[in-house]
Amino acid sequence: MAKRSDVLELAILGLLHDAPLHGYELRKRMTSVLGPIRAISYGSLYPALKELVDRGLITEEATSDQAAPVMSGKRARIVYTLTADGKDRFERLVADAGPDSWDDEAFNAHMAFFGRTPAEARMRILLGRRSRMEERLAALRTSLARGTERVDEYTLRMQQHGLEGVEREVRWLTDLITDEAGSQPRKDKS
Amino acid sequence: MAKRSDVLELAILGLLHDAPLHGYELRKRMTSVLGPIRAISYGSLYPALKELVDRGLITEEATSDQAAPVMSGKRARIVYTLTADGKDRFERLVADAGPDSWDDEAFNAHMAFFGRTPAEARMRILLGRRSRMEERLAALRTSLARGTERVDEYTLRMQQHGLEGVEREVRWLTDLITDEAGSQPRKDKS
């Protein structure tokens, strides 16, 4: 049980990929990765860690007092380490460029680990995200065009602002895609 | 029971303020108001409507076939109408400029009904939202400054993009606030 929103799993696995960490530290880094909004709570994190241990993707080890591998000698921390299975799972999760990865949250999490993502998956995620944003753009433009005049000044400005935000995101994605294509010399006949 | 996130309540009450509507239509309009993301499902909407009826804020009336007040004669729709108590409740909800109203979602819902919101409340909501965004800005700048060099190209560009988005929102809010102050001639001695 516990579907546990693949993005949380991806974030934990991805962060532990760099180095073993304990829960508290993990949470702080996650807040940077997932953005200050959408910070995960301990009530979510610790059960999720427990579940990952049960599934054999990570191991837990109590760092009792001495010989802490991390500096600043606190005490009684439980350090989580990625297992080989966990690495495999992470590899599969980052390479998954399916529709779920175009979602706002999932896309953020994916980008945070683009450094460890195969180039083809990166490209497909970027392209998918962009077409998702273009759909959103079309929907917004339609409702803007449909509702002119019958809507008040405030609603109009809000919708306009939302629209421009999405346009800006599309441009940003296009830049990333261009750069991606540039650093990708040629697929077959280079 | 059922705390039912004031924003859903505000949205329903606000839309029914304009005209009586049935659930299906309500949901479509809500999608425009709350944005295409964050579209409410029927599994959420209908129980919420039932609860509002129980609380005496709206009344339900089955429009059986003939004499539909809305055009396009379908059948068996349940039309919800705002009561006097519902109007009062809406009045209090829109005028509530507390910290909850600076939240992403709540702020959107509030702005959608700014046309019916007293000027002082509008100003306080705008100001509160802006300072909320400025806090977010400070947090992002800190983590940008802290993590330079040790972070990869992708993460950097993502964080940069997020930062610019928040900066843009602050400018937009500042414009709204300026306009608001301009059209507000004088409080007492006009």
Added chain:
DNA sequence: GTTAGCATGTAAGGAGTTACATGATTTT
């Protein structure tokens, strides 16, 4: 000496979604 931050957890509950169930009407 008390506030703030470090550190780990659990139980209860909140706010929603998905999937299901049903059926009429309109469009293709």
Added chain:
DNA sequence: AAAATCATGTAACTCCTTACATGCTAAC
């Protein structure tokens, strides 16, 4: 005659948060 859209609802379940419980260490 099939598919899409209109229309209303319920039960189960998901994912997450809040509040609680505990205790240690560092800074002010």
